[in-house]
Amino acid sequence: MGAEDRGDGPRGLRVKIGRIEASFDEAAHPVADERRSTTETTLGREFLLWLWYRFETAGGVHEIEGFGKVSVALDSILELSSDAEPGRILLRGDAPTRRPEAAASLRSGRLPRCARLLVAHGPDTLEVTLDADRFDLCSVRVVADAAEPEGGERNFSLEERCGRLFDLSAIIDRLFERFLGERLGKSFDEKLLPEIRSWIFSREAPARRRAAGAS
Amino acid sequence: MKLKLSSSFRRYCVPREGRHPTKDRTRILDRLFEHRFRSIDRSQSTIRGVGWTDTEGLVPADPKRWEPFVGSILAVGLRIDERRIPAGALRVRRLESERAERFSVKSELAPARRRELREAIEQDLLGRCVPGTQVSLFLWNLETSEILLASTSESANASMRGLFRDTFECTPQVLTKVAIAQRVGREEWVQRIEAMAPAGYV
Numbered sequence: 089m090g091a092e093d094r095g096d097g098p099r100g101l102r103v104k105i106g107r108i109e110a111s112f113d114e115a116a117h118p119v120a121d122e123r124r125s126t127t128e129t130t131l132g133r134e135f136l137l138w139l140w141y142r143f144e145t146a147g148g149v150h151e152i153e154g155f156g157k158v159s160v161a162l163d164s165i166l167e168l169s170s171d172a173e174p175g176r177i178l179l180r181g182d183a184p185t186r187r188p189e190a191a192a193s194l195r196s197g198r199l200p201r202c203a204r205l206l207v208a209h210g211p212d213t214l215e216v217t218l219d220a221d222r223f224d225l226c227s228v229r230v231v232a233d234a235a236e237p238e239g240g241e242r243n244f245s246l247e248e249r250c251g252r253l254f255d256l257s258a259i260i261d262r263l264f265e266r267f268l269g270e271r272l273g274k275s276f277d278e279k280l281l282p283e284i285r286s287w288i289f290s291r292e293a294p295a296r297r298r299a300a301g302a303s
Numbered sequence: 304m305k306l307k308l309s310s311s312f313r314r315y316c317v318p319r320e321g322r323h324p325t326k327d328r329t330r331i332l333d334r335l336f337e338h339r340f341r342s343i344d345r346s347q348s349t350i351r352g353v354g355w356t357d358t359e360g361l362v363p364a365d366p367k368r369w370e371p372f373v374g375s376i377l378a379v380g381l382r383i384d385e386r387r388i389p390a391g392a393l394r395v396r397r398l399e400s401e402r403a404e405r406f407s408v409k410s411e412l413a414p415a416r417r418r419e420l421r422e423a424i425e426q427d428l429l430g431r432c433v434p435g436t437q438v439s440l441f442l443w444n445l446e447t448s449e450i451l452l453a454s455t456s457e458s459a460n461a462s463m464r465g466l467f468r469d470t471f472e473c474t475p476q477v478l479t480k481v482a483i484a485q486r487v488g489r490e491e492w493v494q495r496i497e498a499m500a501p502a503g504y505v
Binding site for chain 2: 126127128130131132134135137194195196197199217222223224225226227228229246247250251253254257258261264265268271272276281284285288289
């Protein structure tokens with residue numbers, strides 16, 4: 089058996105010989121550590137709740153250094169869960185945040201675990217499903233307000249794609265930084281937390297009225 | 304008008320502490336080429352191969368003609384070829400083989416012999432499998448030291464970290480919430496995050 093078969097070269101091979109399987113490309117996995125960290129998990133979910141709260145109470149407009157005005161809206165996917173409550177609530181379709189189930193879930197202590205965000209920045213709208221636990225950017229999509237070129241749909245060049253992807257990543261980081269500033273700030277317990285609490289309970293009433301009206 | 308672009312990404316950063324990979328483009332290119340993808344098609348005992356390619360998954364023939372830089376961003380492909388035995392194939396062949404041997408020796412097979420048969424069949428089938436190919440876009444912003452890998456699969460991400468470490472002698476760090484707090488330079492936030500309790504919103 090050669091060196092490559094033993095997998096001791098630098099190319100990251102995995103070899104299975106009989107019942108023995110050896111991996112040479114698996115690095116330590118920090119995501120596994122993160123999964124164990126309840127605080128980190130909750131922090132991601134609180135961040136989505138904060139975006140939701142800002143979206144409904146202040147139009148979701150954030151002034152971000154280096155990007156100017158960026159507006160963030162919650163769109164077609166919303167998943168809520170809680171470590172204390174069994175089950176997850178997944179809402180899909182138009183305006184899931186306005187559904188009575190969303191209000192009821194918030195009230196029962198569930199927090200958003202995953203949400204589809206529309207991030208409008210300049211002429212572009214970036215769509216992303218943000219996984220609050222891992223902070224992965226899922227199903228990223230760019231909708232550009234560009235004039236349609238002759239001959240139909242234009243594709244992004246690799247340079248344009250790269251630029252927009254890193255912009256999105258930086259915007260998420262800045263928003264998270266802003267959230268952390270408020271969450272870890274001295275006035276969180278006295279000001280922001282009671283405001284969000286009050287918003288959660290105040291939005292329950294119209295949601296119930298809408299549900300009653302529909303039936 | 305809608306312009307297509309749909310992928311999922313896991314984010315990384317290159318840690319500031321410890322060994323930091325070079326920013327010299329020629330050296331980066333040399334190292335990428337050294338750790339380029341190598342086909343496992345002709346090596347029957349190799350189950351998996353991981354390496355760098357261009358964004359289409361093709362292995363560049365000459366590093367001097369390879370242009371993976373887009374401004375300050377390195378854009379390459381992470382190619383993973385892996386042999387997998389199709390579902391059900393191993394089980395049925397193992398049963399066939401055991402039955403044939405039982406018939407010839409006219410007695411029950413010992414567990415050790417069963418294991419031997421299974422391993423031999425597994426090796427044989429793996430050697431005959433055509434490797435599956437997965438190519439994920441890998442973007443490394445050399446200015447911000449941020450990395451985006453267009454895959455959220457644990458296996459592809461582990462492979463990328465291992466290959467990056469082998470190539471640049473440094474393991475990229477997943478951008479977790481704490482890592483973001485560290486990146487924005489708020490070390491006191493990190494301590495407070497670790498000490499904080501979840502807020503009671505209801």
